[in-house]
Amino acid sequence: MNRLGAIAAILLALGGFFVWRMTGGNSAANAPFLGYVEGETLYIGPNEGERLASLQVAAGSSVKAGDPLFAMATPLLDRSRAEAAARIGQLEAQLENLRAATNRPEQIAVLQAALERAEAALVLSRNDYQRQRKLFASGDVAKATLDRAEMALKRDEASVKEARRQVEAARIPGRSQEIQAAEAALGQARAQLQAIDIRMGRQNVKAPAAGVVQDVFFRPGEVVNTGQPVVALLPPENRKVRFYASEPRLAGLHVGGQVRIGCDGCPDDLFGRISFVSSRQEYTPPVIFSDDERAKLVFKIEARLEGKARELPLGLPVRVTPLVEAEARK
Numbered sequence: 201m202n203r204l205g206a207i208a209a210i211l212l213a214l215g216g217f218f219v220w221r222m223t224g225g226n227s228a229a230n231a232p233f234l235g236y237v238e239g240e241t242l243y244i245g246p247n248e249g250e251r252l253a254s255l256q257v258a259a260g261s262s263v264k265a266g267d268p269l270f271a272m273a274t275p276l277l278d279r280s281r282a283e284a285a286a287r288i289g290q291l292e293a294q295l296e297n298l299r300a301a302t303n304r305p306e307q308i309a310v311l312q313a314a315l316e317r318a319e320a321a322l323v324l325s326r327n328d329y330q331r332q333r334k335l336f337a338s339g340d341v342a343k344a345t346l347d348r349a350e351m352a353l354k355r356d357e358a359s360v361k362e363a364r365r366q367v368e369a370a371r372i373p374g375r376s377q378e379i380q381a382a383e384a385a386l387g388q389a390r391a392q393l394q395a396i397d398i399r400m401g402r403q404n405v406k407a408p409a410a411g412v413v414q415d416v417f418f419r420p421g422e423v424v425n426t427g428q429p430v431v432a433l434l435p436p437e438n439r440k441v442r443f444y445a446s447e448p449r450l451a452g453l454h455v456g457g458q459v460r461i462g463c464d465g466c467p468d469d470l471f472g473r474i475s476f477v478s479s480r481q482e483y484t485p486p487v488i489f490s491d492d493e494r495a496k497l498v499f500k501i502e503a504r505l506e507g508k509a510r511e512l513p514l515g516l517p518v519r520v521t522p523l524v525e526a527e528a529r530k
Contacts, residue, residue: 232462236441236517242409252430256270259414260413263411266406298382312367325352329353332346405430413431413432414514415431441459461503461505462521473504475504
């Protein structure tokens, strides 16, 4: 009897062990992972430091891609733009003057009148020279009188040549080298104006993606330095859950695998997809309250939220259950 009792006790212990393995052991192996929701926030600030002029959003507001977020004051850029625009006007006028086939009509009219006056004086001096020459030949005038008439003729001939050259010079267009230099200077000035417009446009900051404004760090009137964030924006696709898995369960988790997300009061149709599996083991952080895994080495895993799960708030504790391939395909 004692021997039968010992055998019965051994069989009972073995049966209990197998029952534990079939129930408790499997339940621990299939227990959901504990984690929490977090997000990769976009911190958006100005390209250039200035005073915050206006703020179009508030914490908690939803925005679409391209919606205005805030605008910076641009007093220095406004002055630089006005100066660049004035410079362009000056260069355009200079280039137009060089490209013109003639100078101003009024100037040419004055030079033409001077030419006509010189030609008239030449006719008069030529006639006087011919008359004095005849009188000198007949002995009626002295040689000095003829010399004075000849000098007046040569003077008027030179005046006519000078007047004609002045008219011709006024009608000659600018040299090609000068025109090319003026065009290059004008192109450079226009490029500077475009650069200023781009800088001014960047001071009106818009949302790079759709999302929810998590926080606002400055108010209108405050000075913001270059690179300082004014708005924290969280796109829905940047929400994820972070959880930790022990080494024995790591083989069933892989990048691209789908997981079910559970939390208190949440619907059952919340899912995510594993996007990161750490290659190094670490200790479970104290924020994960798990008696079984607190002192064990685990691997960090992240899963991007999908569908309705993207509406979960940051910091929410969740339960993560991996889906088998057949269930994931459904």
